[in-house]
Amino acid sequence: MSGKRVLSGIQPSGKLHIGNLVGALQNWVKLQDEYECYYFIADWHALTSQYADTSQLKEYVKDVLINCLAAGLDPEKATIFAQSRVIEHAELHVLLSMITPLSWLERVPTYKEKQTEVKDIDLHTYGFLGYPLLQSADILIYRANYVPVGVDQMPHLEITREIARRFNNFYGEVFPEPEGLLTQFPKVAGTDGRKMSKTYDNCIFLSDTPKEAEQKIRTMMTDPARIKRTDKGDPELSPVFQLHKIFSTKEEQDEVAEGCRTAGIGCLDCKKILIKNIFAVLEPIWERRDHFLNKPDTLEDILASGSKKAGAVAIDTMVQVRKAIRLNSLK
Numbered sequence: 001m002s003g004k005r006v007l008s009g010i011q012p013s014g015k016l017h018i019g020n021l022v023g024a025l026q027n028w029v030k031l032q033d034e035y036e037c038y039y040f041i042a043d044w045h046a047l048t049s050q051y052a053d054t055s056q057l058k059e060y061v062k063d064v065l066i067n068c069l070a071a072g073l074d075p076e077k078a079t080i081f082a083q084s085r086v087i088e089h090a091e092l093h094v095l096l097s098m099i100t101p102l103s104w105l106e107r108v109p110t111y112k113e114k115q116t117e118v119k120d121i122d123l124h125t126y127g128f129l130g131y132p133l134l135q136s137a138d139i140l141i142y143r144a145n146y147v148p149v150g151v152d153q154m155p156h157l158e159i160t161r162e163i164a165r166r167f168n169n170f171y172g173e174v175f176p177e178p179e180g181l182l183t184q185f186p187k188v189a190g191t192d193g194r195k196m197s198k199t200y201d202n203c204i205f206l207s208d209t210p211k212e213a214e215q216k217i218r219t220m221m222t223d224p225a226r227i228k229r230t231d232k233g234d235p236e237l238s239p240v241f242q243l244h245k246i247f248s249t250k251e252e253q254d255e256v257a258e259g260c261r262t263a264g265i266g267c268l269d270c271k272k273i274l275i276k277n278i279f280a281v282l283e284p285i286w287e288r289r290d291h292f293l294n295k296p297d298t299l300e301d302i303l304a305s306g307s308k309k310a311g312a313v314a315i316d317t318m319v320q321v322r323k324a325i326r327l328n329s330l331k
Contacts, residue, residue: 003036004035004036004145004146005035005036005037005038005142005143005144005145005146006031006035006036006037006038006144006145006146006147006148006181007037007038007039007040007138007139007142007144007146007147007178008024008028008037008038008039008040008147008148009039009040009041009042009045009083009135009138010024010039010040010041010042010064010068011042011043011045011046012041012042012043012046012057012060012061012063012064013045013046013049013050013060013198014060014198015060015063015198015203015205015206015207016063016064016067016205016206016207017196017198017203017204017205017206018188018196018203018204018205018206018278018281018282019187019188019190019195019196019197019203020067020206021067021071021206021281021285022184022188022246023150023183023187023188024148024183025067025068025071025072025073026071026072027148027181027183027184028068028071028073028078028148029071029072029073031148031181032073032074032077032078033077035145035146037077037078037079038078038079038081038142038144038310038313039068039073039078039079039080039081040080040081040082040083040086040138040310041061041064041065041080041081041082041083041303042083042138043057043061043082043083043084044083044084044089044090044134045083045131045134045135046060047127048123048125048127048128048131049114049121049123049128050121051125051127052121061082062299063207065080065292065299065302065303066289066292066293066299067206067207067285067289068080069288069292069302070206070285070286070288070289070291070292071206071285075302075305075306079306079309079310080302080303080306081303081306081307081309081310081311082303082306082307083138085303085304085307085311086141086307086310086311086314088141088311088314088315088317088318089134089137089138089141089314090137091318092137092140092141092314092317092318092321093130093133093134093137095321095325096133096136096137096140096163096167097130097133099163099166099167099170100133100163100166104159104162104163105129105130105132105133105159106129108132108155108156108159109152109155110155110156111128111129111132114128132156132159132160133159133163135156135160136159136160136163136164139157139160139178140160140163140164140167140175140178140317141313141314141317141318142310142313142314142317143174143175143176143317144176144178145176145178145179146178146179146180146181147160147178147179147180147181148180148181148182148183149180149181149182149183150182150183150187151182152187153180154180157178157180160178161177161178164176164177164178165177167324171324171325172324174317174320174321174324188242188243188246189239189242189243190202190203190239191203191204191216191217191219191220191221191239192221192239193221193239204216204217204278206282206285206289207289210279210282210283210286213275213278213279213282214275214279217240217271217274217275217278218268218271218275220239220240220271221238221239222238222239222240222267222270223235223237223238223260224237225237226260226263226267229263229266230263231263232260232261232262232263233260233261233263234260234261235256235257235260235261238260238270240267240270240271240274241253241256241257241260241270243274243278244256244270244273244274244277247274247277247278247280247281248273248274248277249277252273252277255273256270256273
């Protein structure tokens, strides 16, 4: 262990997919052997967009936890907990809101982007505007040194660094400025070519059956120019090839790329290779998922124990925060 602390979270706003796996979970598994890791299920964050219907929230939290464990997270190595079970997140969020300029929140790129992209949910709420601040509280409450992020998430981390700096300037040094640990595959192509996202309904879910996963890959769009088997194409225009870059060997990538350009390989043959390689990753995860699906008491024990451990760190941080702000007793 390096002695440094890592913090990251994932929203239970739907079922997890292979984009979450390669963009976050696989990296988390690696980091748990190198750092003191705190990984949380961000159920409060899920309410920023799913506030009107919480009927599936409990199942989504369970699904996230099962997938974290199935991907290889070890509760003996990493602290796995639920955001809402550590109420100090909310207290720090309130205190940070007192010093955070409104313009800082309004300039976060995803604030206007999501309001434009998401048409069926009213995102003109304080919760949505303030979610980067809650995210900052999530990080700072554990005085994390590092946060694993994709390139598109760096603005969120930068606002956390600015808030930590502003707090320390006002009240004295309490928070370290967290640094980003860039993930290797920050973006994963969905079945329609856009970024894999539950919003776009283009996901291969970790909870899909083998039959469901295979069918989704078989029907994925490829280069639009390849209408017939004899048509030549450009592999870079194919979402299937983007997944090959993640799941297939360099030799296989070269083979399917050359076959696409020369029409030497059909799209279905290309997809069969991808199916084989994705299944090699998913099959052990499916096996471990089945194991944990039948152990609800074990799941609750893991979440309760992790939340208790995380809570102890958060309480200690808030003692320092209250002292710095002079919110102590009058004695």
